[in-house]
Amino acid sequence: MHIYHIVTPQSWKEQTDLPSYEHASLRAEGFIHCSYTGQIDGVLGRYYKGVEKVLILTIDPALLTSKLVEEPSTGGEIYPHIYGKINREAIVEVSERYL
DSSP states (O other), X not given: OOEEEEEXXXXXXXXXXXXXXXXXXXXXXXXXXXXXXGGHHHHHHHHOTTOSEEEEEEEOGGGOSSEEEEEEOGGGOEEEEEESOEEGGGXXXXXXXXX
């Protein structure tokens, strides 16, 4: 089963030449927020209002080199969190989504 990370095109572009992806939340909170398929729309509605376009990174957890933990987050719902950078090999697809 894949997990998903939402990122703005600008943030993604700033890191395209790096060997791994690091969201600002890793430094601020110690992990990178991710979602399961059924959680994407809720996350977009809560945190990306007014954003025209986002990128959705599809991540294969089996290929991650950082620790993946399922933890309660918004409203006690369980979300996947990545405790470390996301190695490029684990990102199996990058898709655009217009809001």
